[in-house]
Amino acid sequence: MSLAVGVIGTGVMGAEHARLLREQTAGAHLAAVCDADEARATAAAQGAAVFTDAHALISSPLVDAVVIASPDATHAGYALACLAAGKPVLCEKPIAATAAEGLAIVQAEAALGRRLVTVGFMRRFDPAYAEMQAARSAGRIGNAVLLHNIHRNLSAPEWFTGAMAVTNSFVHEIDISRWLLGAEMVSAQVAAAPGGDPMMVTMQADSGAIISTEVHMNAAYGYHVHAQLVGRLGTVEMAAPTRVLTNLSNAQSFGFPSNWVPRFTEAYRLQMQAWVDATVAGHSVGASAWDGYVTTSIAEQIVEGMATGGQVALSFPARPALYD
Amino acid sequence: MSLAVGVIGTGVMGAEHARLLREQTAGAHLAAVCDADEARATAAAQGAAVFTDAHALISSPLVDAVVIASPDATHAGYALACLAAGKPVLCEKPIAATAAEGLAIVQAEAALGRRLVTVGFMRRFDPAYAEMQAARSAGRIGNAVLLHNIHRNLSAPEWFTGAMAVTNSFVHEIDISRWLLGAEMVSAQVAAAPGGDPMMVTMQADSGAIISTEVHMNAAYGYHVHAQLVGRLGTVEMAAPTRVLTNLSNAQSFGFPSNWVPRFTEAYRLQMQAWVDATVAGHSVGASAWDGYVTTSIAEQIVEGMATGGQVALSFPARPALYD
Amino acid sequence: MSLAVGVIGTGVMGAEHARLLREQTAGAHLAAVCDADEARATAAAQGAAVFTDAHALISSPLVDAVVIASPDATHAGYALACLAAGKPVLCEKPIAATAAEGLAIVQAEAALGRRLVTVGFMRRFDPAYAEMQAARSAGRIGNAVLLHNIHRNLSAPEWFTGAMAVTNSFVHEIDISRWLLGAEMVSAQVAAAPGGDPMMVTMQADSGAIISTEVHMNAAYGYHVHAQLVGRLGTVEMAAPTRVLTNLSNAQSFGFPSNWVPRFTEAYRLQMQAWVDATVAGHSVGASAWDGYVTTSIAEQIVEGMATGGQVALSFPARPALYD
Amino acid sequence: MSLAVGVIGTGVMGAEHARLLREQTAGAHLAAVCDADEARATAAAQGAAVFTDAHALISSPLVDAVVIASPDATHAGYALACLAAGKPVLCEKPIAATAAEGLAIVQAEAALGRRLVTVGFMRRFDPAYAEMQAARSAGRIGNAVLLHNIHRNLSAPEWFTGAMAVTNSFVHEIDISRWLLGAEMVSAQVAAAPGGDPMMVTMQADSGAIISTEVHMNAAYGYHVHAQLVGRLGTVEMAAPTRVLTNLSNAQSFGFPSNWVPRFTEAYRLQMQAWVDATVAGHSVGASAWDGYVTTSIAEQIVEGMATGGQVALSFPARPALYD
Secondary structure (H helix, E strand, C coil): CCEEEEEECCCHHHHHHHHHHHHCCCCEEEEEEECCCHHHHHHHHCCCEEECCHHHHHHCCCCCEEEECCCHHHHHHHHHHHHHHCCCEEECCCCCCCHHHHHHHHHHHHHHCCCCEEECCHHHHCHHHHHHHHHHHCCCCCCEEEEEEEEECCCCCCCCCHHHHHHHHHHHHHHHHHHHHCCCEEEEEEEECHHHCCEEEEEEECCCCEEEEEEECCCCCCCEEEEEEEECCEEEEECCCCCEEEEECCEEEEECCCCHHHHCHHHHHHHHHHHHHHHHHCCCCCECHHHHHHHHHHHHHHHHHHHHCCCEECCCCCCCHHHC | CCEEEEEECCCHHHHHHHHHHHHCCCCEEEEEEECCCHHHHHHHHCCCEEECCHHHHHHCCCCCEEEECCCHHHHHHHHHHHHHHCCCEEECCCCCCCHHHHHHHHHHHHHHCCCCEEECCHHHHCHHHHHHHHHHHCCCCCCEEEEEEEEECCCCCCCCCHHHHHHHHHHHHHHHHHHHHCCCEEEEEEEECHHHCCEEEEEEECCCCEEEEEEECCCCCCCEEEEEEEECCEEEEECCCCCEEEEECCEEEEECCCCHHHHCHHHHHHHHHHHHHHHHHCCCCCEEHHHHHHHHHHHHHHHHHHHHCCCEECCCCCCCHHHC | CCEEEEEECCCHHHHHHHHHHHHCCCCEEEEEEECCCHHHHHHHHCCCEEECCHHHHHHCCCCCEEEECCCHHHHHHHHHHHHHHCCCEEECCCCCCCHHHHHHHHHHHHHHCCCCEEECCHHHHCHHHHHHHHHHHCCCCCCEEEEEEEEECCCCCCCCCHHHHHHHHHHHHHHHHHHHHCCCEEEEEEEECHHHCCEEEEEEECCCCEEEEEEECCCCCCCEEEEEEEECCEEEEECCCCCEEEEECCEEEEECCCCHHHHCHHHHHHHHHHHHHHHHHCCCCCECHHHHHHHHHHHHHHHHHHHHCCCEECCCCCCCHHHC | CCEEEEEECCCHHHHHHHHHHHHCCCCEEEEEEECCCHHHHHHHHCCCEEECCHHHHHHCCCCCEEEECCCHHHHHHHHHHHHHHCCCEEECCCCCCCHHHHHHHHHHHHHHCCCCEEECCHHHHCHHHHHHHHHHHCCCCCCEEEEEEEEECCCCCCCCCHHHHHHHHHHHHHHHHHHHHCCCEEEEEEEECHHHCCEEEEEEECCCCEEEEEEECCCCCCCEEEEEEEECCEEEEECCCCCEEEEECCEEEEECCCCHHHHCHHHHHHHHHHHHHHHHHCCCCCECHHHHHHHHHHHHHHHHHHHHCCCEECCCCCCCHHHC
16 A cells, blocks of 8 residues: 655655655655666665666556656656656646746646645745744734745856846745745846846745745855744744754854755655655645746746846736636 | 034934033034024033034034034035034934935035045944944955845834834934945845834845845844954854843843944944044044935935835935045 | 564654654555554554554554554553564564563663564754764864753653653653764763752763763753754754744744644654665664663663762663664 | 042953043943063053052042952951051952951951941843843742753863862852842752863752752853753743854854853943942942852852762851842
């Protein structure tokens, strides 16, 4: 009765998902992996079935449910194949390389009439974000009027553009802001420091709340994500991201991780467990295909607006009833 | 050789300045106070001379130097009188009720050819801000590219408008941002939550640095000022504003003050001592008349821009050489 | 190939272990539960086999490995039965109600010649303690010379004695201190506040390191565990035990849990996963039967010393080679 | 009406006291300094009268009140001379090199019938300690039952003995513990790590409260003082001793000072101001001669006890009524 999961892609994230399924998840097991690089697939499989063709994995009777962790450009095609096969899928963000492709998935799922797609916005499962969302939902801080986000990466390659900072990094804040606030975004505006990095992105939600985000690709000192939610009664924010403090060499300190994997280790595990539990129980959890599409669309509209400057009024088609 | 100081206005701040001169300042003494309310003036004087006419205090031979803490509308007139009398003056912010009046003080001082006016932007003397400025100046965080400010007041009266939030509260961030960054502001833009409070003000400096400020008149939980300066190498920010932590009733906590006086007690004392020391030594310290004028002008230009929305390009006349 | 685990006792901790096996542990499943109260056992079983006789569960072919979470007085008997049956066992602390019974388990296991017993000192799996231990082991703080422990419970019943504070609560610090320092205890001394609570227990290790522990049964404000390890180069300690901070009602705060279950949720899960993994792999993990015996013996010797006052010189029989 | 203060000794602390009187203290001025090294005295005097004979300074009509900051062995003699001259004196700790000499000062002052001696236990004026004391006095944490002190010095010379750690460093905790708890010490016991450093000193007060102190002469990472007061309702402790936090080089950190002068800068200033204010007003403030004597006596009794080991029962002669 253990859920048989197949993982497509065995790069950093795919290998991590495979490991979670083998070592840290109850009620599921790693049934198959797929990678064009068969040696890499075999290494990640550790005894599970090995595929080099993702569509073969998706349609295989060995596999009950699918995790997509292949390159971004392939996400939409595999997600559609999962829908066609009627198999639940956890797709790494983004759901699609373009909003148009994302919308096609939404439409396919809406036509199918049941939700099979979860987009891997793992921050929703981070205990700190989850406590913040719970505090707001419970009314502890009153109506939310502001959200301060900080998203700092250690460094980015030379060829990393401001557009990529939006579609690749800031997209996490788009999703988590919608989720923390329980509101949809209606406008966005970007201000950039010299060279384009860091940027301050100011969005406004349909609730009137303002979302202010520092997107920083070359923060130099470490990977650092922070958020503070401000309500009419008070605020709730992340505590210092550490479990221990050291006093050494004239200073008290704690260390930052160099990327998101150590920072969100627990979120990835909790996401996988929650997805397996929901899949076995026949319902859905986490970011939906609609969330995945909207997030990609907002990022796309912001990037278009950056070319001309000024404030971008965000718009989307009507949301299918499946996502109510 | 103790500096004889006269204080104009004996409201909350005037009484505090008088107390500092009597009890906490070396090298000076409270020589006179002035208030239209003679009883209140007498109470604050504690033996010093009492005036009910500010111009009489300014011109009195009993007084070597003047502190202006009377209502905002009177600042400019008294400051000009001090310049006419050739007496050093520490003027509570704002230097003037309008930019035009502020510019008149700048021009008078420039004509006089020596700096006698200090504007009481006391945050420059706050040890936390001072450490942040020193860290940036010393190059410890690399070139500064971002400044995050938070300015939260417990609550404001019903009649307090968004324009007043800019001219009365945000004006502190205008000054401290210019000082922390060592740069001039070139543009500003405001986004407001429902009802106009809180606001996010995004400014950009001539260095390219972005200044992002939450101005919040009804933060509900306490008076809270925070700043984080972001450079190419790292960041420096204020630590939690407390000296002790308590564990009580299921929580660890520390308390916030209800207004700026307890938060900036040490800054006010250090400002007074520094001003007395500089005055006795014959040089100037703190925010100049030019700083006071520019700050008032920026606030005024932002308020004008709020009527129409969109980004405001800030402009000023040429800075007199006296302020180089 | 999933490990079939039987849980004896379905009180608070037994129910939690059963839940972990059902919902949060990879590679194992809840095969059986046992409780004299059959209704309670059935509720915890959620479909697994139900026993009312622990010895029947231990010898059942349905069960590969056993978790003991029944009342303390029964631990030793069930642990010996597991050894007799050749089944791995995770036994809640204490291993036995008396040192003599604990020693009998050590001798039985030594006679068997392989380690089947793990004592559930879950703190060893707490990420904060684990980081502290790793920092010391890696030499980051130099040779450890001091350990400060704080162990505060919200409140204890009237009938809770100082002896129980040692055998029930402080026993956790005995184990974790030995593990953090990698050293054995050689002496102990107790000082008590009026009424016997709180107590300061000062131990010294064979390495010379001093272990200073506040044992506080009625701390009133919450359940709070803290530790700081001091070495010749510096220190490492637990950070504030929270993920979020709130600003509300004039204060910044975070909450304390009311007991050890929420505080050590992650430690219990990691302990169960590690024990399952080790059991499947055929080796042992966590606190051994010897650790369980020594810890119980030290607590017993301290309690005996409390009657007479003064310092207690701790002594043990020779450690069997199985535990080298 | 400015108080004319003479400073004896112009080493590190004497020079600092002279600076405070010149630059940071209202209502007083530096009237004279004394040092056997006339050049050093002249440098510190900055225009004030220069003496090379302390007794000449004490009896000089130029001097209303005296600060003693000369070598420890000279304190008692100068303090007695101040009493003989009827002049208020702020004496750096210790009041005397031996308890016997300290008692002689107490007796001389009691015979005089008015309090002229303040011992410079400046920690009483540290804002963090003062907030802790105020929290306890106001009943916010209930009856105090425990006090945890940490006193870490960066490093000590080779010849620094455990006895000196008690009489030179721990003496500060003796005074502050008595003051924080409002209680007298009745017993003490010392445990030492290998080489004698660090030590854990456990005292008990007549209120039954336990005082547990780490005295660490070679903490290696910086100068660090911490205290936590534990009451029946909760605790109050020092917050992290910093105003700013930096994120740099993979870590968040703040720096420790290398000695007590930067850590207690504000305490020294507030002590001087409070002493000047009290002196002018004709009453006394801070640690009395009795406090200075008892503190020295406790240190002496602890050192005697270290030779034999075990717990020391502390005893003192009756306290003269002058100190009620």
